[in-house]
Amino acid sequence: MTAALYLLIYACALVFLAGCVARALSYARMPLHLRWELYPVPHEEPERVPHGGSYFEEPEWWAKPLHFNLLGELKVMIPEMLFLKALWEFNRPLWFRSFAFHFGLYLLIATAVLLAIAAMVCWLAPASAAVLAALHSLYKVTGLLGAVLALAGAAALLVRRVRDRTLRIYTAPGDLMNLAWFIVALGLLLAAHLTRTAPAPSTLELVRGLLSFDTGLELPTLQVAAVILSALLVAYIPWTHMSHFIGKYFTYHSVRWDDLPAAKARQLQRKIAQYLSYRPTWSAAHVMADGRRSWAEIAMLNPARQEVKK
Incomplete structure (x- = not known):
């Protein structure tokens, strides 16, 4: 039973990675999109951004090298990715629900990384008690807080979609199913963690067993159900519109911010000639x-x- 569970987790992880790669490739291979060409764009030179300027202000700009401001892009991307800045500015009532859900997921991802590091420390440096204690404190906080935030956010988003008349028009049955799936999976994970008794393996022991393929672990039914439902959910995400975290990158970089002149890009020239x-x-x-x-x-x-x- 434990071996089958491990195989399912690994299979779901591979399906997730394959789905993300397939989704990214499908976006990257799409035809050129009509650009917004609304300035400023974050990668412009800093002195031009405040007044909405661009390299077109330069005399004979086509004969001069372009300067890419990576720091300017990061200043926009990081707040948007972590804190949903645009949603805060343009739809604040929805932000509270969406931020709780997304930030909770970020904390759960951080928890998975911390657990993997802790498992590696147990193997490579089992005497590092202080490091393990610090990691334990960290992943315990991020795990519980992440699960509670994501669960509360998913429930709040589900209620909003059901009760809001305007949003209900744009709500498909799949949207409700996705949120319900998150609620059930996160609820089972929390219940399995909070009701775990001494014979059942801890989360760290489960991760260690997964990485070493230790089939000697005996998991209670609730824990097995929580892991199965969560693993299947992870595998399912990139094949649905919930993979918007991939599409958002291309929307920003290929539509909103792409101002590369065709004169400086041969591949772009070839595509335009083909489309014409x-x-x-x-x-x-x-x-x-x-x-x-x-x-x-x-x-x-x-x-x-x-x-x-x-």
Whole structure:
């Protein structure tokens, strides 16, 4: 039974990684998106950001090297990733629910990392009692706080989706199922942890057993159910719209912030040339996309004059 549980956890982890890679590749291979070209962008030079400037202000900018401000991007990305800054600014009532859920998940991820480190310390330096004690204190706090926050946030988001008339329009059955799955999985994890008795292995012992494939551990039914449901949830996430953490990267870097001039990017030039050769067949008459003209030809036409000729 324990061996099967370990295999399931490893399989779910592989499915999660495969899903994340597949999702990222699918976004990366998509056609060029229409850029926002709204300034400032965070990677602009710092002195231009306050007034919304860009490299277009430079005389003969096309002949000068571009400067990428990584620190400027990080100043925007980190608060957005950790604290959902945009949601705080534009939809504060939803922020309280969403932040609790997402930050709780971050704490649970940190807990998993701390547990893995603690398991490695047990093997490599079993005499390091002080290090193990510090790690134990850390993952105990992050684990409990993360589970409570994520559970409360998921429940609050579920209630909001059910009760809010406006949000209900955009709520699919899958959205409710996803949140319910989180609530049940997190609830079982908390219950298994809080009701654990002495014979049952601790969380650290379970992680050590998983990493060493120790099949001698005997897990109670509640703990097994919690682990199975959580592992399946992890494997499920990247194959749904809950993988928006991947899509968000491409939305910011390929749509909102991408201002690379085509003159300085040969691959970009090739893609644009390829797209201009397409022959669209749109039904909108004003576009004049009848399947005979390419985008390059359509771009040189004046719809108003074409109407006059008719």
